[in-house]
Amino acid sequence: MRVIANRDLCQGHARCEDLCHEVFATDAIEGKVVIVQADVPTALEDKARLAVRNCPEGALRVGRSGKGDDA
Amino acid sequence: MTLHFQPSSPDHVPAELMIDFDMFHIPDGVNDPVEIWHDLVRRGVPKIFYTPRNGGHWVFLNYDDIVEGYRNHAIFSTYQTPVPPIEPFPVVQPQGVDPPAHNVFRRLLAPMFTPIAVRGMVGELERRAATLIDGFAAQGQCDFITDFAERYPTGTFLYLFGLPEDRLDEFLALANTFFRSTDPAARAQNITEIYALLDTLFRQKEREPGNDIASAIVNARDDAGNQHPWEDILNCGFLLFVAGLDTVTNTLAYVWRYLATTPAAQQHFRERLDDPDAFLRAIEELMRINAVSNLFRRVTHDCEYKGVAMRRNDRVVLPNTVANRDPRVFRDPQVIDLDREVNVHLTFGVGPHRCIGSLLAKREVMVSLQQWLRRIPAFELADDQPAGSVFGGSVMGFTALRLRWDV
Numbered sequence: 001m002r003v004i005a006n007r008d009l010c011q012g013h014a015r016c017e018d019l020c021h022e023v024f025a026t027d028a029i030e031g032k033v034v035i036v037q038a039d040v041p042t043a044l045e046d047k048a049r050l051a052v053r054n055c056p057e058g059a060l061r062v063g064r065s066g067k068g069d070d071a
Numbered sequence: 072m073t074l075h076f077q078p079s080s081p082d083h084v085p086a087e088l089m090i091d092f093d094m095f096h097i098p099d100g101v102n103d104p105v106e107i108w109h110d111l112v113r114r115g116v117p118k119i120f121y122t123p124r125n126g127g128h129w130v131f132l133n134y135d136d137i138v139e140g141y142r143n144h145a146i147f148s149t150y151q152t153p154v155p156p157i158e159p160f161p162v163v164q165p166q167g168v169d170p171p172a173h174n175v176f177r178r179l180l181a182p183m184f185t186p187i188a189v190r191g192m193v194g195e196l197e198r199r200a201a202t203l204i205d206g207f208a209a210q211g212q213c214d215f216i217t218d219f220a221e222r223y224p225t226g227t228f229l230y231l232f233g234l235p236e237d238r239l240d241e242f243l244a245l246a247n248t249f250f251r252s253t254d255p256a257a258r259a260q261n262i263t264e265i266y267a268l269l270d271t272l273f274r275q276k277e278r279e280p281g282n283d284i285a286s287a288i289v290n291a292r293d294d295a296g297n298q299h300p301w302e303d304i305l306n307c308g309f310l311l312f313v314a315g316l317d318t319v320t321n322t323l324a325y326v327w328r329y330l331a332t333t334p335a336a337q338q339h340f341r342e343r344l345d346d347p348d349a350f351l352r353a354i355e356e357l358m359r360i361n362a363v364s365n366l367f368r369r370v371t372h373d374c375e376y377k378g379v380a381m382r383r384n385d386r387v388v389l390p391n392t393v394a395n396r397d398p399r400v401f402r403d404p405q406v407i408d409l410d411r412e413v414n415v416h417l418t419f420g421v422g423p424h425r426c427i428g429s430l431l432a433k434r435e436v437m438v439s440l441q442q443w444l445r446r447i448p449a450f451e452l453a454d455d456q457p458a459g460s461v462f463g464g465s466v467m468g469f470t471a472l473r474l475r476w477d478v
Contacts, residue, residue, distance in 0.1 A: 011421065011423065011425040012425065013425060014186045015355075017186055019348075026186045026187065028182060028185055028187045028188075029181065030178070030181050030182075031181055031430075050412055050413070053413050054414060055415070056415045056416070056421050057421055057422075
């Protein structure tokens with residue numbers, strides 16, 4: 001599983017970082033999402049998926065690993 | 072300044088969308104101000120309606136429309152929005168400015184409110200909460216509003232602005248007049264005093280900068296290397312003063328009122344003091360269910376929104392509490408589920424004006440509760456609650472909340 005962030009939509013709620021800091025962090029300037037590891041280890045998939053579903057801006061998406069699905 | 076309280080029934084509003092609703096009026100016998108909003112939903116009024124009260128304004132009741140109100144600044148502006156209308160009104164920075172111009176001050180403030188920045192404040196927030204609670208823990212009772220919920224965010228403001236603690240009572244008095252006075256002359260005088268104080272403060276921070284937000288604002292430079300316009304600096308200070316006090320005070324009040332009447336919820340938090348993920352998940356649910364703010368927008372041009380004719384300068388009110396209990400978005404929305412996993416509440420808004428202090432505000436609530444539970448045993452509402460201690464408006468809440476516990 002892969003996670004994709006749209007930093008134009010991100011407004012820095014940081015819910016993703018709260019829910020799954022292993023995959024999502026935030027920068028020190030704007031407080032927007034930074035993906036720590038785009039290819040999510042199997043053990044973290046549920047946590048990462050929950051973080052994606054809790055983004056109030058719909059700025060996060062789940063894709064398939066290795067598909068280059070960054071558009 | 073002129074206040075326009077007259078009822079307004081403009082001719083572009085069809086009769087079936089006209090509902091008589093006064094967001095500032097809490098009827099006798101209603102002891103929870105958010106209920107006036109949920110009563111509208113129960114009555115089945117149109118999801119977009121217009122009330123002639125308070126100068127006249129639209130109300131959105133669907134989650135999706137409230138999101139649109141926040142995001143679509145081409146139609147729904149934050150420029151000079153007060154309900155009832157007050158003109159002229161300060162153009163507060165960056166909240167009262169539409170994108171992209173609002174980015175100037177948004178960018179300036181953003182680094183001071185990121186998760187990284189807020190994590191750096193936790194020790195000080197804990198110390199301040201602990202000190203306040205230690206002041207009354209042994210008494211077995213307190214008025215939660217005056218003893219804690221007002222003092223804590225005001226003290227946090229002093230800390231952020233690099234001001235000494237002995238000025239707390241002065242700032243509390245200014246804030247109380249600003250938020251509670253209904254006398255137009257007293258309010259005008261109060262705003263003048265707040266601006267005079269900010270002017271003195273920023274001048275001082277210009278000469279002797281410290282490691283605080285006021286210094287960062289006044290000493291920032293624009294792209295051309297110049298200081299930002301003095302008026303904008305003052306309006307930014309004003310926004311930070313008014314935005315982070317009443318909202319946090321009443322969120323705390325709502326949360327403690329709920330906990331005082333729900334022993335199982337107190338227990339839930341006590342059992343999770345050492346489980347930060349579960350503790351935070353429960354805090355998010357309390358944020359959802361206790362959304363105290365109703366936000367204002369102003370229509371930018373004559374247009375149709377979802378088939379409804381709107382006129383330039385129409386006001387729109389976005390009640391977060393209604394969005395947060397929309398059954399199309401939240402499963403069992405009226406149930407307080409402290410383990411709720413998907414919780415896209417709108418308590419801090421969304422879009423470019425998302426509450427910049429949301430992470431700090433949430434942290435203030437979390438730290439307060441952690442420090443409280445470590446010092447105070449099971450607590451409940453005292454028997455002697457003063458009558459008429461609720462208020463509505465752009466921020467809803469309580470003027471008194473008496474608590475008691477065994478010592």
